[in-house]
Amino acid sequence: MKLSVGKKAATSSxxxxxxxxxxxxxxxxxxxxGVADAQEDARALLRAAAGLTRLELALAPRAPLSDEEARTLSDYAARxxxxxPVSRILGERGFWTLDLAVTPGVLDPRADTETLVETALSFLAKKRDAPLSILDLGAGSGAIACALLSEFPGAxxxxxxxxxxxxxxxAANLARCGFSNRxxxxxxxxxxxxxxRFDxxxxNPPYVRTDDIAGLEPEVRLHDPALALDGGADGLDCYREIIxxxxxxxxxxGLVLFEVGFDQAVSVATLLGAKGFQIERVARDAGRHERVVAARLAASGK
Ligand SMILES: C[S@@+](CC[C@H](N)C(=O)[O-])C[C@H]1O[C@@H](n2cnc3c(N)ncnc32)[C@H](O)[C@@H]1O
Incomplete structure (x- = not known):
């Protein structure tokens, strides 16, 4: 079998x-x-190297790889x-219902961040077609803004x-999704x-404690920009500034939704409370971590 991954080189015979x-x-x-999701990643890289959809791979799993496909796959595997991360190798990431481009200068959007979109939808279910004004602070790839614009067509x-x-x-992802005009x-x-004023x-600001950055997984530490990670000594600097x-x-x-680190919901709620906000909800992500703090200005704080 000819596929030069790892140290063993391909032999033409x-x-x-x-x-x-x-x-x-x-x-x-x-x-x-030591890659965690090795099977899943290998499938994704193979599909990309051979230009296949999931269905095409499922229908013809025993088709041979061309030399070109094998070379591309070897290169992807080495990376x-x-x-x-796979999303950086392929330059794309699925977020919410959208396929977004991921460039080296932005945070690779995470599935956890979809909790923020879900929370917005649950609070604003009756305003799906309203002309809402939305502000996304620290947009990165534009993942949150694009997902919200896809769900609120009048926003x-x-x-x-x-x-x-x-x-x-x-800007590129807004254009890719057809939202530049909004x-x-x-x-x-x-x-x-x-x-x-915004409704x-x-x-999702940087919220990693500065001292914790060195201990992050290499996928994060080496590939996400420091500006997207570093939240200062206690991880809360950006929340303080934004609030x-x-x-x-x-x-x-109006409604405020913050994504927070898994152990930061109470601290961020306290910062919001000190500025006259009342906490409406703390939403958990799929891993059951407190991930999103929802707040409104309390009547006396307006
Ligand atoms: C954790 S990333 C979030 C990116 C994107 N919203 C997401 O959820 O995938 C934080 C973003 O905040 C931006 N950022 C950091 N400091 C900032 C500041 N002082 N003003 C505005 N944006 C800032 C970073 O460049 C980065 O894109």
Missing amino acids: EPPPTRIEAIAKVADYLEAA RVARE RAVAVDLSAEACAAT ASVVRGRWAEALQG LIVS RDMPRLLAED
């Missing part, structure tokens, strides 16, 4: 591997290197062994990020330069 053999070989290679969004690469990625992208420090303010501007930006009866 071997027959080409079938797709299913190639998946098994790559999965073994990834597993030996995954170096702990580059408009302002997406802010300090990073020029993130602003470009957000969104604007602003490069700046949180809400500093913003005026006006929904969302943010300061919230009262002047929130519309009457």
Whole structure:
């Protein structure tokens, strides 16, 4: 079988591997290197290398790989062994119902962040077609803004990020999803330069404690930008800064949704409470971690 993954080089006398053999070989290679979801990743890399949908692979698992496909797969496998995430190797990530481009300058959007979108939907179920104004602070790839615009067809969004690469990625994903006409992208420090009021303010700010960054998995530490991770000594610096501007930006009866680290919900709720917000809900992610804090301005704080 000819597929040069790992140290063993291909020999031309071997027959080409079938797709299913190639998946098994790559999965073994990834597993030996300590990659957690080796089978799943091997399948995703094979499908991308051979340009196959899930269905096409399921229908013809024993078709042989071409030399070109085998070379591409070997290259992908080597990158995954170096702990580059699959989404970065392929330049794409599924988020919510959308396929988004992921560039090196942005956080790879996480499934946990879909909890924020779900929470927005549950609070605003009766306003699905309303002309909501949405503010996404720290937009990154634009994942949250794109998902919200896909669910609220009458809404408009302002997406802010300090990073020029993130602003470009957000603009590109908004265009890719067909939402450019309902969104604007602003490069700046949180809400500093913003005026006006928003019905929904969302943010997934950097929240990792500075000292914890060195201990993160290589997929995160080596591939997500530091600006997207570092939340300062206690992980809460960005929440403090954002919450300061919230009262002047929130519309009457407006809703704030923060994504938080798994152990930060109480701290973020306390910061919000100190600025006149009342906590409406703390939503849990699929792993049962407290992941999203929902708040509104208490009547006396308006
Ligand atoms: C954790 S990432 C979230 C990205 C995206 N919203 C998501 O959920 O996948 C945080 C984002 O905040 C941005 N950021 C960091 N500091 C900022 C600041 N002072 N002002 C605006 N954006 C900032 C980073 O560039 C990064 O894109």
